[in-house]
Amino acid sequence: MAPPRPIDGTLLKQGAEAHVYKSTFLLPTVPCLIKVRPTKPYRHATLDMRLTKHRCVSEARLLNRCRSMGVLCPAVYFVDEKRGEIIMEWIEGPSVRDFLHSHLDGASDPDKEQNSIDVQLDSLMEAIGQTIGKLHDIDIIHGDLTTSNIMLKRRGNSGSMPEAQQTGPALAITEESFSDFDVVLIDFGLGQVSNSDEDKAVDLYVLERAFLSTHPRATRLFNIILDSYKRNCLGSAVVLRRLQEVRLRGRKKSMIG
Template identity: 45%
Template sequence: MAPSAEATVEPIQPPPTPPTDRPLHTLPAPFTDSNLTVLAQGAEALVYKTVFLTPNTPCVVKYRPPKPYRHPTLDRRLTKARILAEARVLVRCKKEGVSVPGVLGADWDEGWLALEWVEGKTVRRVLDGWAERITALQREGKKTEEETEDEAMLGLMRRVGRVVGRLHEIGVCHGDLTTSNLMLKPPERADTSRTPDHTSDSLEGEVTLIDFGLATQSTRAMQEEERAVDLYVLERAFAATHPAAEPLFQEVLKSYGESFKGARLTLRRLEDVRLRGRKRSMLG
């Protein structure tokens, strides 16, 4: 042991975290003075919650701030193209009856897109809660309760499979199909006086797809591949939640396979994707 050597090596210090209390961007018109709080931040966009058109229409504003590292002209073109692509796919899905948030407004010169607010929680959170309960039940050895849990969960999985199948049927691939981009929208109650109960463990409700920022309306040749990759990404998201969630995914695939003509081909393609991963060989 050489204590002198230890002393010369300086420990690596993480860089100080930047202050987060002030907004990183000024919001575009007309939200500039609205003082909104960020819900989420991705690589390209910031997501805010606010109201739009009427004081009781909640909405999500997805803002793509200008990127200082890009040439301004290119930046404007890319921002416009990406906002429009997302809006067009969403309108297409709405028209075809796929459950997605509606487009409420946009300004591609300013860089924002306003979308309908989706109530409920993500399938990711539902799965996490379910995995916790299952573990607890198994520990106590209550077999029957575990089975009823499973039946409700399998029902949810079938709905997930159907909604993804319907999306693919109309020629749209999501591009980032994870359990966090699937929402479980609780059924609207007759008495509007009661606000939706976010803490409930109910598995009832409509499965709604969100975040179409990477979605494509693909050409026929690419479709099968992209569909299979969508399913593969979703499969990995399931596997990452809990080991018990993997059998659940089989139910998703089963109802997906029955949901439209051509789904079988996609499932066969999924086998290939599993072997090689999400990225395609450059020789292909």
């Protein structure tokens, strides 16, 4: 395994599987994200190297496959499999998680035109259902479909941005129409290529759990996602039937403890 290099960037997240930095790529005006899989000292060195390499290459391949098939995700700029590093396009925008919090929590604000926000939220959920439908139609299982791993990117954003914006607070979508945003999937670290209906159903189940735990009002929104998935994914009928079984298993499991 190549020794880790010092990363010139801001550490955003130090998870068990990956450290994630915001940095720039080639030009100071092009922001990027560097995802590094750190070595695990408790693992056998050769095994650790193989696993790190495998996961890094697998994630980069899935990202490339998605993009080439029209599912929006970050472009891969550079992969250093020996160091377990992926350098990718920086997605400027909030995660669906932050987005739902800011918009659903503000729901009681009488100054907001709630009806128009609701209609726009619905169309955003439609777009998420469509994206996941497309992903499953090309036989990619995301593996960790949470609301943090779905981002909203401002349309027409080439990736570079004015200096002042780079250090600004996390984006909240305020005045603009939600339809100015694209749904972008990130974090394919647990993803795989599979045509199994069971795998696809589990993907949806993970998202369902994430939605319901993100916000109490999100139940209605998740149903719009499923409805859109049903209309936009060729194999949806079988997957949605399977989802019922996965839910039952999940319930039994939580009853047993």
